[in-house]
Amino acid sequence: MTLIEKKLNRRSFLKVSALAGGGMMLSFSWLAGCKPTNEEILTMPDEWFEINSYIKIGENGAVTLFNPNPEFGQNVKTSLPMILAEELDIDWKKVFVEQADFYPDRFDRQFTGGSNSVRSSWKPLRTAGATARQLIINAASQTWNVPVEEITTSMGTVEHKSSGKKAGYGEMASLAGTLDAPDPETVNLKEIPDFKIIGKSKKNVDGNKIVTGKPLFALDHKVEGMKYASIVHPPAFGMKLKSFDKNSVTSLPGIQDAFELKIFKDDYGRNFFDTTTFPVIIAIVGNSTWEVLQAKKSLKVEWEKASDSTFPMAGRGGQNREIKVLGGLENSSTHKEKMAEYISKPGNIHRKDGDPETAFKQASRIIERTYSAPFLAHNTMEPMNAFADVKDDQAIIYAPTQAPELIRQTLSSSLGLPVENIQINLARMGGGFGRRAYSHHLTEAALISQKIKAPVKMVYTREDDMTAGVYRPTYSATYRAALDANNNLLGLHVKAGGIPESPLHANRFPAGAIDNYLAESWQIDSNITIGAFRAPRSNFIAGAEQSFLDELAEEMGKDPIEFRLELLKRAETNPVGERNDYDPKRYAGVLELVREKSNWSNVPSGIARGVSAYFCHNSYVAEVVDISIKNKQPVVESVFAAVDCGIVINPDAAANMGEGAIVDGIGNAFFGEMTFEDGVPTKSNFDKYRMIRHNEAPKKIEVHFVENNEAPTGLGEPLFPPIFAALGNSLYKATGKRLYEQPFQPQILQIENLNM
Amino acid sequence: MAQYNLNINGKTHQVDVDPNTPLLWVLRDHLDLVGTKFGCGIAQCGACTVHVEGNAIRSCSYPVSAIEDKKVVTIEGLSEKGDHPVQKAWLEHDVPQCGYCQSGQIMTAVSLLNQNSNPTDEEISQAMNGNICRCGTYTRIKAAIKTASKSI
Structure with missing residues (x-):
């Protein structure tokens, strides 16, 4: 499969002179981070020269590289500057890295999500580094009066060998900063074998600050005169604010005010990421977090049931369309009943190859299985919060957000300020997992600051965070296979749906490998708000599909890896249909690698083993899970992962993120679940919402990368979806029981005599 | 007050x-x-x-x-220069992802090692079980504690 390369956006390579001397962005960044250490001060230059949006060089040769994208633990603050440093040709040890704040005029895509940071920055950042290097060369050419072609660079020095002239980049920086940037389309990029930084593990640039407890997060931010705030939202989906008694809290110690917050203007056309469960909430403001949190408990408030309502959503061509929000208090038990009804109803057909009806009529055997999974809460360790300082004519916001671009119109509308007067500064996030693509917490803090005319830090309690929605939807998928008398696979049928969206990916494997194939979907409306959760939709459908293929392989008497490879061979040599969205050879490659690394056919004694493989976010992953049973409880002994995500920028950090995705998946497969009773989320803190802990994590995880020279693809998400089935398939091997419903743990407890 | x-x-x-x-x-x-x-x-x-x-x-x-x-x-x-053996081990293993839970993880790990300078895998899991890491860095935390235990 070929990736379409986006034409480079030239604005990234233009200088913005107003900021060259250190505008709000730079000064704020130092304040928000921490004071430079003594070591840093020694190497601080007297003057910085801006070479382009991403790079400034000091007269002493110090280099600052900006990480454009929001950091939430995926380590872009290290890996993206590594790409710049490679092409700039400098010594990584002499690099300062700063988090860029949100500057859409300077940076192309300041968004974290879809495992896209490295993939979409690969070419632009290489080009930014290479154009900066070219500017240094051009400056040296002018200074020394020698031809550009005769100048070479190495590790931050520029040299003209025949005349013996040599200088550090710093000596050329002031001139380079005044020269016109070369056409980014024409600069030479390094050959891959010449890479010195990319592909060599570098430590997290913020590692030292993290282990010493330096302020890094928005929640750590403080300014003179700052107030503290929190919110009170309705207790249930389908409920809204009726009235509240401000006096019930304003007489309490340290409490300044309590008021109603309306997040959106009535006529504002929301975008797809303006999701918020409760558009009208109460804010409480005071002198300290603890006093505000205490006041929340004392607030006298009345809620009422909400009837059906609508809000305007921005549509194409500037026309708003109405989106309906259902009234009513929903229950998980009713959800299950409704979802079961859809299994026998016809769905919406998304793909049909061959003649699946006839294949199923002619089948001597039909295997049908239904898989399901519940709503999930993201539960980032840092709860939603934001700092805001809103004045009459401008707003400064410092907050954890994956998607500043997607909230600034909302902020502009709600605050009544033009977008150019709203500065969003990007805090390191204490986790994201998709949750912080929805940034209403920024609007809430900003509206509070505007109302009290003071800077404010607004924080959710864990309970607020867990019960405020934007969950992973609940899903169900039914797979049917038609087998003939000789156990040949005649046809496959998948029908998948959810509340309120379907997880179906109709054109993914095994589509393309089966002559008679039918993919259908359905969905059920709900007032429970949902949003992106690490590998949206894939995080469920992969588990269903790969569990079913495992079951099918067993029914057909085949090794589960061999069976998948046979299907992939078919998709490679004689594909069915034309819309198959995966490369069968790379898919097979990860299965072959994991087979080798796990020593697949030699299962250690006392171990049950399962495999799974999936393609999403342009990357291929195969995983093998080994479990044992101890004290009637499964123990994950080892996980082997094989990953093809093209070139790996920072291998050790990439492995770390892969290990994390595996742990996350095992945790959600065993325990993850949010349920509802009369609209109320039944779990509101970690005492009830079970998260995976140290003793449940795999004892060993190996992440192996396929070595190739393909452009980098996604990594944060692709290791997550396949783990659900790899675990489920190993649990089947251990117990003889297939688990069709997530979370697995309650069902494991029901298996009697669980021994191996 | x-x-x-x-x-x-x-x-x-x-x-x-x-x-x-x-x-x-x-x-x-x-x-x-x-x-x-x-x-x-x-x-x-x-x-x-x-x-x-x-x-x-x-x-x-x-x-x-x-x-x-x-x-x-x-x-x-914990240390004047960020060089407590546990902090150093954390950097050596490049443990943190988002980093938010890590100061709590480190403080629990130090307390464990102060009481038991050479813990087994199981003792580490047990001692660290009250600290959630949503990013899932548990295997690296365990490796870092083992490294630190060698220099305490």
Whole structure:
């Protein structure tokens, strides 16, 4: 499969002179981070020269590289500057890295999500580094009066060998900063074998600050005169604010005010990421977090049931369309009943190859299985919060957000300020997992600051965070296979749906490998708000599909890896249909690698083993899970992962993120679940919402990368979806029981005599 | 409100707060020691772990009035230059992803190693079980603790 390369956006390579001397962005960044250490001060230059949006060089040769994208633990603050440093040709040890704040005029895509940071920055950042290097060369050419072609660079020095002239980049920086940037389309990029930084593990640039407890997060931010705030939202989906008694809290110690917050203007056309469960909430403001949190408990408030309502959503061509929000208090038990009804109803057909009806009529055997999974809460360790300082004519916001671009119109509308007067500064996030693509917490803090005319830090309690929605939807998928008398696979049928969206990916494997194939979907409306959760939709459908293929392989008497490879061979040599969205050879490659690394056919004694493989976010992953049973409880002994995500920028950090995705998946497969009773989320803190802990994590995880020279693809998400089935398939091997419903743990407890 | 003289990281700090105020919020809001994190508020996640008289405690559920003259150490006071063996091991294994829970993880790990300088895998899991890492760095945390145990 070929990736379409986006034409480079030239604005990234233009200088913005107003900021060259250190505008709000730079000064704020130092304040928000921490004071430079003594070591840093020694190497601080007297003057910085801006070479382009991403790079400034000091007269002493110090280099600052900006990480454009929001950091939430995926380590872009290290890996993206590594790409710049490679092409700039400098010594990584002499690099300062700063988090860029949100500057859409300077940076192309300041968004974290879809495992896209490295993939979409690969070419632009290489080009930014290479154009900066070219500017240094051009400056040296002018200074020394020698031809550009005769100048070479190495590790931050520029040299003209025949005349013996040599200088550090710093000596050329002031001139380079005044020269016109070369056409980014024409600069030479390094050959891959010449890479010195990319592909060599570098430590997290913020590692030292993290282990010493330096302020890094928005929640750590403080300014003179700052107030503290929190919110009170309705207790249930389908409920809204009726009235509240401000006096019930304003007489309490340290409490300044309590008021109603309306997040959106009535006529504002929301975008797809303006999701918020409760558009009208109460804010409480005071002198300290603890006093505000205490006041929340004392607030006298009345809620009422909400009837059906609508809000305007921005549509194409500037026309708003109405989106309906259902009234009513929903229950998980009713959800299950409704979802079961859809299994026998016809769905919406998304793909049909061959003649699946006839294949199923002619089948001597039909295997049908239904898989399901519940709503999930993201539960980032840092709860939603934001700092805001809103004045009459401008707003400064410092907050954890994956998607500043997607909230600034909302902020502009709600605050009544033009977008150019709203500065969003990007805090390191204490986790994201998709949750912080929805940034209403920024609007809430900003509206509070505007109302009290003071800077404010607004924080959710864990309970607020867990019960405020934007969950992973609940899903169900039914797979049917038609087998003939000789156990040949005649046809496959998948029908998948959810509340309120379907997880179906109709054109993914095994589509393309089966002559008679039918993919259908359905969905059920709900007032429970949902949003992106690490590998949206894939995080469920992969588990269903790969569990079913495992079951099918067993029914057909085949090794589960061999069976998948046979299907992939078919998709490679004689594909069915034309819309198959995966490369069968790379898919097979990860299965072959994991087979080798796990020593697949030699299962250690006392171990049950399962495999799974999936393609999403342009990357291929195969995983093998080994479990044992101890004290009637499964123990994950080892996980082997094989990953093809093209070139790996920072291998050790990439492995770390892969290990994390595996742990996350095992945790959600065993325990993850949010349920509802009369609209109320039944779990509101970690005492009830079970998260995976140290003793449940795999004892060993190996992440192996396929070595190739393909452009980098996604990594944060692709290791997550396949783990659900790899675990489920190993649990089947251990117990003889297939688990069709997530979370697995309650069902494991029901298996009697669980021994191996 | 009441006045307290707190011994934190070897220095005396005076605060005037409600006696029920958890140590966590005294550290964060009143003393600007923000390395100790707010995660759950009910002693379930470990993000707020600090040492009181050398023992790891959850500062979100420890009222300031209970501290009296006990010695408190936070992540900021663990070492002068960030070079405690556990901090060094954390960097060597490049443990953190988002980093939010890590000061709590480190404080629990230090407390474990102070009591048991050579813990087994199982002892590590047991001691660290109260600290959630949503990014899933558990295997690296275990490896880092084993590395640190060699130099303690």
